[in-house]
Amino acid sequence: MDELLEQFLIEGRDLIAEANAAFAILRDYPGDAAAIDAAFRAVHTLKGSVGLFDMAPAERLLHGAEDGLSLARKRERQLTGQDMAGLVATIDQIDRWIDELERDGALGPDAANIAERLSSAPPVAMPGDLQPAVGMDWLAELLDRRRAAIEGCDVPLVAFRYAPDGDAFFRGEDPLALVATLPGMLAVDILPANGAWPTRDGFEAFSCVMAIExxxxxxxxxxxxxxxxxxxxxxLLPVAADRVGAEIKADSEAEPDVAQGATTVLRVDAQRVDALADTVGGLVVATNALATLAERADAIDPPLALGIRAAQADLERAVGAASRAVSAVRLVSLAPALRRLPRLVREIAGSLGKDIGFVMTGEQTEVDKQIADGLFEPLLHLVRNAIDHGIEDTAGRARARKPSTGSLTLAIRREADDIVVTLADDGAGIDRDHIRVVAIARGLISAEGRASLSDASTLALIFAPGFSTAQTVSNVSGRGVGMDAVQAAIDRLRGRIEIDSVVGRGTRFTLRLPANAITTRLLVIEVARDRYAVPFDQIAETVRVERDRLVPVGTGMACVLRDRTVPVVSLAEMLGGIDSGASPVKLLVTRASGDPVALRVDGFHEHLDAMVRPPSGLLAGMPLVGGTTMMGDGAVMLVLNMAEVVG
Structure with a gap:
């Protein structure tokens, strides 16, 4: 691929993400000066970039968008809802054309017609349509008032506006006391709610007429x-540090083509970074091998064994530092990987005749490149499912006394060593009884086992291959594929998925993914004289219990752990071996569909950090195997996939 084109594909998509982020703010706060500036800069720069290629239709659309934003930027026009729809449609189309350019090397033959159609829609701004400039919205006015307080602030802020209704005092509410409890307060203003304080004669002592910002x-x-x-x-409105800086700069009308900062960015081919990660993985294996050498040296020369262990400790520290450095290099923002989601939500919702508001937060969270590459596919399946099956149509929402616009929220955050991704909708929720009925009809569970199926296990049935509750097949979903693909994709990323749903109120999917994809913390276990490795993030706990604590339940065994009855399964028998019957019984507790399951094993051995490689060849067809890892003595050890073992 041409180097100039490759650079454009990267920067063009970054600019589209910047424009969409600004549009998200402008939809709620059309007078936000900083967001208008950000949108103008992104569109202006993007117009200059497409001019380097055979993309005349794109340049035409962007020129019109730039003209409209320029008028809004000069306070000669306020952006309307129709204006915002036109701007979003323009950027969505530019996004599609960039995909076409990457795939085919040129725009499609209908590009000129598409540009003509979008340009013939009500324009963003025409001289005859100019409206009187309106004052800055509450956020802009707040930032303007508090310039001195926020100048030099280098952390993200949140602006709030609290406007109690007139009867707040009669209900015993104390708005000032509530605001006084807010954490991290930087500035507070008390203002008249309606723009001006009432006169002395018109003042009602027991009526709340203030707003607090x-x-x-x-x-x-x-x-x-x-x-x-x-x-x-x-x-509540997040105010990033760079937006604050944009508000308080002296020359707000400066053109965007200014010299960038001196920060140096080195672009490295992803394959080189992956090769570096593989090298670090090899160093981890070599370091683990020293432990084996030290054990052998103990019987021959104890001082030599001590020296080997000291060298191993030094090497572990160095390899750990190298691993952290490579992990940092592999960190990428999720924003580029998820940039298409807002557009796809609009397209899917439009095809189904639904009005859906989509909010995405935390997309700037940095994750390992492997996670970023693999997350879009399962999220797209979940989004399709939420729009088609979860969120009701306009008539259904009216019957449920819900707002006509459905809500779909994607939130991403870092939590310890996990990346937590939550997709929530305010739709109809999942009817567990209906799930059980469909599962029985499809032979996934027996009618007798229905009563003993927990809510978590019932919800997990939607991930079964071929499972679908849809009455009809649409272009979006309903063919029984998608949710099982979600589970498979999350398994490949060594993550797990949880479901929480309330009928009539909505559904929330929570994905937990490892932050570090280079090495995996493993526990070595012994089963029927063989050794296997289990990822630590798939282990709830390990316990030892006396044999008499195991009691027969139905056709299986169970024991009580932490005041809860937990089924006990022999891992040796599952793997085709014979259970040793040793006492005390060693149990590895994991989870199946959210419920704990205890696996009987013969022993627990060392912990190690190792690179886990995906199963290939004959191992690829073994569902219980999640991968392989190289041990210090050169042996290959199978890594079990607990989701498949107990699934």
């Missing part, structure tokens, strides 16, 4: 619980 360093998630009792009276 402010800035805080706390997150939106941390602030929202404080306003849970007044959900319709507050607004």
């Amino acid at each position: 402010g800035l805080t360093t706390a997150t939106v998630d941390a602030l929202r619980p404080f306003f849970r009792l007044v959900p319709d009276q507050f607004k």
